[in-house]
Amino acid sequence: MRELELLAHVYKANPDLPGSVSIPPGDDMGAIEVGGTMLLVTVDQVADGVHFDLTDTPREKIGRKSITRNLSDVAAMAAKPVGAVAAACLPKGYGEGRAKALFDAMRRTAEAYGCPLIGGDIATWDQRMILTVTVFAEPAGIEPVLRNGAKVGDTVYVTGTLGGSIEKLSERDGYVHHLDFEPRIDLARKLAGDPVTRPTAMLDLSDGLAQDLTRICERSNVGARIEVDRLPISQAALTAAKKSGKPAWHHALGDGEDYELCFTASTLNIPSRIDGVPISEVGKIVKKESGPAIEAVLANGEQVDIQDLGWEHRD
């Protein structure tokens, strides 16, 4: 089942959400008003066999990812993280020493982003490991950027490079993007805090550009045209393409867990780089037509089929 469908159900069943809910379910974070302040909240799970493989992933990286996945949602709203709580169900026999190392990695990662871990729940069971982290954030002077503001004529941008997030590029440094990515919090706040560059819509890329941009389109009631030759192809996407025999743009459009930002803006005055991170123009927001929300074209204007891209979490 698609997460989106079930969340949409929760949302639709909630026509009478109280006035304290300022951002309802369906965006990267929900928000409620608490004591006159907007509080943004996101929750994410990382599960053994779904989001990592316990047998070959260092526990420091598991702990880190459980936090950074959430921080990528904070970035998607251009918010500022303020705190976190963590829950863990650990396989029986995992051992207290390893559990402590895991929690230390979570705590250190959270604190490095100004997001102290203030509580948790721990259980053990005869099943696989699952970590669930909730992060809360505040606007801190910058109005959150939602998914629903894209307008026909807007340009579509992405940060960083895309594709192949599960590829290990070098045995030496062991960098694997889906574990080691950097949440784009500062970059997002710079973009959204400046009226010249403020995005009209934004989210973070967890399920692949084609699928995630579809979400912006659905919420904004528009379509999008992607120029596949403009996609910033990652080194890892090239590696993945070599293995799969598919073009590298296929991986850049369809692979999940990029944790880069995708945003739309009415201006072309977006810097090509912020804090060293490249920002690429990859397409345009167009009128909504019947059929798929996203179309992909080559540089010569020829349309390419992207119906077989659909990346879903391994569920």
Added chain:
Amino acid sequence: MRELELLAHVYKANPDLPGSVSIPPGDDMGAIEVGGTMLLVTVDQVADGVHFDLTDTPREKIGRKSITRNLSDVAAMAAKPVGAVAAACLPKGYGEGRAKALFDAMRRTAEAYGCPLIGGDIATWDQRMILTVTVFAEPAGIEPVLRNGAKVGDTVYVTGTLGGSIEKLSERDGYVHHLDFEPRIDLARKLAGDPVTRPTAMLDLSDGLAQDLTRICERSNVGARIEVDRLPISQAALTAAKKSGKPAWHHALGDGEDYELCFTASTLNIPSRIDGVPISEVGKIVKKESGPAIEAVLANGEQVDIQDLGWEHRD
């Protein structure tokens, strides 16, 4: 491993928590300051095979418990719930219809307590069901009651009746306490909001009175003497005693998942009932001695052995 030990580790490793953390890990909820407001947060998991049995528990009750377990923590702080997020890892093949019914039960329960569900994360996997809920709360005019304020001479009280929470009392109404309990939010706020009755320390009973009162003693650096003949024995504890052959007070002291409040107060002016819920005096806070923090005595003053009570979650 004991949850407390691991959380204590996270806490101890955190001597330099930022000033924004007003209640560090180790209480029923942590708290941070957000925009000049105190935000309280708790997270709890309910896992198939640990906290419920999927094969014989109606999904409405599973959904309800995933919310009320957290709300019991909110009650323990005398706070007011303001919102929640939920994460679910569902077994493959669970089916969208059943997932929706489960989330509806979570949503309805949360809303009934003024706690709208504003976001979530859903995945499926080849393991058992686990639901993780994070609830946010605010003091709303009543300073949170912590675990560390019990003083020698204080009286120990509990709400409701204790023991046997997993017993089904009647096939007809199907009430099973650990699934159907009522979080004591209103009662806690009435107690804590009145200077005459305000508790010096409070928590909710999840692991059994003996173990949970030990937590108040450890945080408050005191001991406690329980008079077992004063314990409010539940009907279910009597049923459990019939099966186990142990005295009913044994179940009232040792069984988990009562989700009643245990609190200490310097006054004897505690009403015997609030909103129809009985409140019972069950013991005294005494000086800390070497050895176990809790001792239990019969009406004649004779000490009884409670070393074999230690209830732990089935981990």
